[in-house]
Amino acid sequence: xxxxxxxxxxxxxxxxxxxxxxxxxxxxxxxxxxxxxxxxxxxxxxxxxxxxxxxxxxxxxxxxxxxxxxxxxxxxxxxxxxxxxxxxxxxxxxxxxxxxxxxxxxxxxxxxxxxxxxxxxxxxxxxxxxxxxxxxxxxxxxxxxxxxxxxxxxxxxxxxxxxxxx
Numbered sequence: 566x567x568x569x570x571x572x573x574x575x576x577x578x579x580x581x582x583x584x585x586x587x588x589x590x591x592x593x594x595x596x597x598x599x600x601x602x603x604x605x606x607x608x609x610x611x612x613x614x615x616x617x618x619x620x621x622x623x624x625x626x627x628x629x630x631x632x633x634x635x636x637x638x639x640x641x642x643x644x645x646x647x648x649x650x651x652x653x654x655x656x657x658x659x660x661x662x663x664x665x666x667x668x669x670x671x672x673x674x675x676x677x678x679x680x681x682x683x684x685x686x687x688x689x690x691x692x693x694x695x696x697x698x699x700x701x702x703x704x705x706x707x708x709x710x711x712x713x714x715x716x717x718x719x720x721x722x723x724x725x726x727x728x729x730x731x
Contacts, residue, residue: 568606568698570597570708571672574716581723587670589723593715595668598675600711602664605704609697610658615650618699621691623650651693657681661697 572594577586608614625636633639642648652658660679667674682693700708 568598568601568675568677569672570594570601570675570712572709572712578720581720585723589716589719590670591668592719593712594670594673595666596715597708597712598666598668598673601708602666602675605700605707606661609699610649610651610661612648612650615696617701618696620650620696621689623691651682651697 574590577583581589609618623637625633625638638648641653645653657679661677663678665676667676679697682697685692
């Protein structure tokens with residue numbers, strides 16, 4: 566499972582060499598990837614996150630058009646004692662805590678060994694991979710702010726200036 570972040574950034578400011586500036590961007594993208602994994606990923610496994618990201622309703626949930634009694638949601642509640650989204654046994658939740666972050670000067674990829682999200686149930690519109698990598702405009706703004714803060718910090722250290730324009 567892979568989550569990607571890409572942003573457009575103009576050229577190097579203050580006469581910094583492009584190689585140095587690209588190193589700063591790579592570090593800032595790494596920080597943005599860690600931020601997403603540490604603070605935004607866990608929300609995907611909550612009921613609040615399911616409504617916020619617009620997950621497809623499962624059988625037996627409100628809005629699915631199916632009765633609860635013999636549904637997927639009822640079976641999950643009976644067998645596992647919960648109705649959290651993207652979680653059946655907790656294995657996917659545990660596997661998503663492992664990560665590899667690949668940052669470049671053009672973006673970042675956060676990979677996790679969660680293969681179960683790539684399977685699609687037959688005769689269903691559920692796409693767990695899309696649901697897991699969904700984000701809101703507010704979260705995109707948070708990630709962008711984290712990137713800009715890390716990049717600004719790096720440039721300030723290198724140039725000694727307190728304000729920058731990106």
